[in-house]
Amino acid sequence: MGSARVHYRTFGCKANQYDTERMRQRLEVGLATGVPATLDDADLCVINTCTVTNRADADARRYIRRVGRRNPDAEVVVAGCSAALRAREYRAMDGVSAVVEGHDPAAVLAAASRALGPRRGGLVQMGTRATLERTHMEAVGAGVLRHRAGATRGWLKVQDGCDRKCAFCATRLARGRSRSRHPDRVVAEARVLARSHPELVVTGVHIGHYGRDLDPPSSLTALVRRLLDEVPGPRLRLGSIEATEIDDPMVDLMATSGGRLAPHLHMPLQSGADPVLRRMRRWHTREQYRRRALEIAASVGSVGLGADIITGFPGETSADHARTVSLVEELPFTYLHVFPYSPRDGTVAAGLSGPVAQRVSRERGRELRALADEKGTRYASRRGGAEVEVVMEGTGGTALTGDYLRVAVESARRPDPLVLHRGRLSSDGTGVRIDAATSDTLNQTGTTVPGDANGQETDIGAERPA
Numbered sequence: 001m002g003s004a005r006v007h008y009r010t011f012g013c014k015a016n017q018y019d020t021e022r023m024r025q026r027l028e029v030g031l032a033t034g035v036p037a038t039l040d041d042a043d044l045c046v047i048n049t050c051t052v053t054n055r056a057d058a059d060a061r062r063y064i065r066r067v068g069r070r071n072p073d074a075e076v077v078v079a080g081c082s083a084a085l086r087a088r089e090y091r092a093m094d095g096v097s098a099v100v101e102g103h104d105p106a107a108v109l110a111a112a113s114r115a116l117g118p119r120r121g122g123l124v125q126m127g128t129r130a131t132l133e134r135t136h137m138e139a140v141g142a143g144v145l146r147h148r149a150g151a152t153r154g155w156l157k158v159q160d161g162c163d164r165k166c167a168f169c170a171t172r173l174a175r176g177r178s179r180s181r182h183p184d185r186v187v188a189e190a191r192v193l194a195r196s197h198p199e200l201v202v203t204g205v206h207i208g209h210y211g212r213d214l215d216p217p218s219s220l221t222a223l224v225r226r227l228l229d230e231v232p233g234p235r236l237r238l239g240s241i242e243a244t245e246i247d248d249p250m251v252d253l254m255a256t257s258g259g260r261l262a263p264h265l266h267m268p269l270q271s272g273a274d275p276v277l278r279r280m281r282r283w284h285t286r287e288q289y290r291r292r293a294l295e296i297a298a299s300v301g302s303v304g305l306g307a308d309i310i311t312g313f314p315g316e317t318s319a320d321h322a323r324t325v326s327l328v329e330e331l332p333f334t335y336l337h338v339f340p341y342s343p344r345d346g347t348v349a350a351g352l353s354g355p356v357a358q359r360v361s362r363e364r365g366r367e368l369r370a371l372a373d374e375k376g377t378r379y380a381s382r383r384g385g386a387e388v389e390v391v392m393e394g395t396g397g398t399a400l401t402g403d404y405l406r407v408a409v410e411s412a413r414r415p416d417p418l419v420l421h422r423g424r425l426s427s428d429g430t431g432v433r434i435d436a437a438t439s440d441t442l443n444q445t446g447t448t449v450p451g452d453a454n455g456q457e458t459d460i461g462a463e464r465p466a
Helices: 014-030 054-070 081-085 087-091 105-120 132-137 171-175 183-193 220-230 248-256 274-279 286-300 318-330 358-382
Strands: 005-011 044-049 075-080 096-099 153-157 199-203 235-238 264-266 304-311 335-340 387-392 398-401 406-411 420-425 431-434 456-459
Touching (some): 014 075, 044 054, 044 105, 054 087, 081 171, 153 183, 183 220, 199 220, 235 264, 286 304, 286 318, 304 318, 387 431, 398 431
Parallel strands (some): 005 044, 005 456, 075 096, 153 199, 199 235, 304 335, 406 431
Antiparallel strands (some): 387 420
């Protein structure tokens, strides 16, 4: 049959995107793949699912049906968080060859091998089962990821799973308990990724708990300090992290690293009203979050600050929403990710009383997004004229600053996507003029410019950033 042509579709967060890259890497070796494939010409379609919202589940099912219409001869392997919780539903879908209940690349390889094998002697409908217990116990990132295909920013996954029990979250049900990668393995992977990515994003499901399960115990701050010391070149950026889990030494690193640790934090808030936070089973109060956000902003200075907020959580009153709005108005947020509440099977919140009408939830979301857009515009304007370091976003015409401003690029020549570039922001902070002579060249030994021809699609519409 020759080399298998594989197309990848990823739904959800950075942790899921990292897991897809591990799957790709495993299949490239185990199946001699690597031939770029579009959906229409693929022999195999690997779909990595997300379950953070009902929409995420529905989008995955919709995509499977789309594969069946456009390429009915393709084998389909479904994996990821939604597959871990709804394996039976996916197995019952027409065209699904195998379901992997989790993110284990070895299980995906086994499923793909069996699905493609019958092409020599007839198709057999089958289901490959990587049990939740096995998925939850596997070593996190057992292999070293070489690169993130088609991207200039590399994901560096340092842990998986979560020990918190937020009432609304199904991700922890799919991912299991928190498990940390050994710091030596993380540093080794970062060194490899740094060859082809000028920025590395430290990601996971709950990175604030990194190191608690290691022997001896460690911390995220200790890991980041090692990365800054032992992996020269790339800018580091923290993925989503809880406000109450950012310690003072981490803030000091961000304030004193000269931009090596990007001045940007995404700190999930979910609500600015204590009654809602209690019903959500969050472990912080409104005031604890408020105080920590203001302390960080005062220490770091110009900092990109984002948050997740859920509108319409069961029992949320108009007064609760007003408290959230007032907190957003007060804090120096530069952007928000706002989601209407979506009940998830198996979660505590699914059984709560006091449902909020979807119309009301959507209206509250629109108000918060409009407020966030206004605050983001004001922040960018205040940053106008500043000198910044940016990383190109692929080969397009936009770049990302350390404080998470997405800016249009003006340059005399096409900027190299494999290096960090220095430039000056426009007066309104929406553009950057790059002086190629001042760019910082990274170690590019043995690397190629990341392309877009690797047969991967990513849907981050339902993403909780990680």
